[in-house]
Amino acid sequence: MKKILFLHGFFATGSCPMAKALQEAFVGKAVVLTPDLPLHPREALKANSTIIDREQPNLLLGNSCGAFLAQMLAPVVDIPALLGNPHFKMTEFLKERIGEHEYKAPRRDGNQRLVIDEALIAEFAELEAIQFAHCNPYYKNRVWGLFGEKDTLAHFSPLFLEHYSNAFHFPGGHTPTEQEVKTWYAPLATKILIEFSEYYNEHFA
Numbered sequence: 001m002k003k004i005l006f007l008h009g010f011f012a013t014g015s016c017p018m019a020k021a022l023q024e025a026f027v028g029k030a031v032v033l034t035p036d037l038p039l040h041p042r043e044a045l046k047a048n049s050t051i052i053d054r055e056q057p058n059l060l061l062g063n064s065c066g067a068f069l070a071q072m073l074a075p076v077v078d079i080p081a082l083l084g085n086p087h088f089k090m091t092e093f094l095k096e097r098i099g100e101h102e103y104k105a106p107r108r109d110g111n112q113r114l115v116i117d118e119a120l121i122a123e124f125a126e127l128e129a130i131q132f133a134h135c136n137p138y139y140k141n142r143v144w145g146l147f148g149e150k151d152t153l154a155h156f157s158p159l160f161l162e163h164y165s166n167a168f169h170f171p172g173g174h175t176p177t178e179q180e181v182k183t184w185y186a187p188l189a190t191k192i193l194i195e196f197s198e199y200y201n202e203h204f205a
Contacts, residue, residue, distance in 0.1 A: 002030040002193050003057040007048065007066030008037060009175065010093070011114075016105040018063060018185075021178035025186035030193065033057065036107045037066065039114050041090075041127050044069055052077050058196070061189055064154065064174065065090055068131065071143060075134040080142040080196050082189050085174050087154040088131065090124045135163045142196070146188060148172040 014034035023032045037044040060081040062070030067086035074081035102112045144166040147157045153174040170184040
């Protein structure tokens with residue numbers, strides 16, 4: 001069975017409604033892995049690389065900050081990706097939210113508290129500066145973007161199209177509802193899995 005690695009948004013967790021909706025949408029079709037991501041982006045990239053080495057997923061599916069991470073990972077680990085409302089300028093998002101917050105869904109380690117400070121913002125800034133460093137013509141058609149027409153937080157479809165070819169739109173906001181996940185995200189993810197299944201059959205069968 002195919003595997004999808006889901007990378008959640010900044011305030012979300014692996015048990016968020018979007019993660020659950022994806023798992024429901026792919027029952028009997030694919031395994032959806034939904035880990036809790038570390039707060040710090042370098043740690044998150046390392047943790048996902050470990051999961052990828054172990055699980056060998058067929059698709060990365062990220063939303064918002066998770067899509068920011070998935071875009072950097074995809075060409076390095078050689079796995080196609082679907083980016084939902086990717087936030088390519090996380091520093092702008094974080095600078096307006098300095099202070100203590102809580103995750104919006106339970107984390108497996110029981111820690112619901114997170115702190116946005118200058119050190120965290122600086123770490124995101126370092127990665128922002130090199131986030132497209134591994135883009136190459138081979139991946140132009142292997143990273144797809146899905147953009148909510150009512151998204152008020154991230155407006156990066158033009159920047160996405162500077163690097164990739166396949167941009168899609170849906171009539172929703174930044175964080176999709178469970179129904180929007182099943183109506184828009186899941187079918188696109190399925191299309192990617194089908195389109196690139198031959199590659200994986202050749203390399204991992």
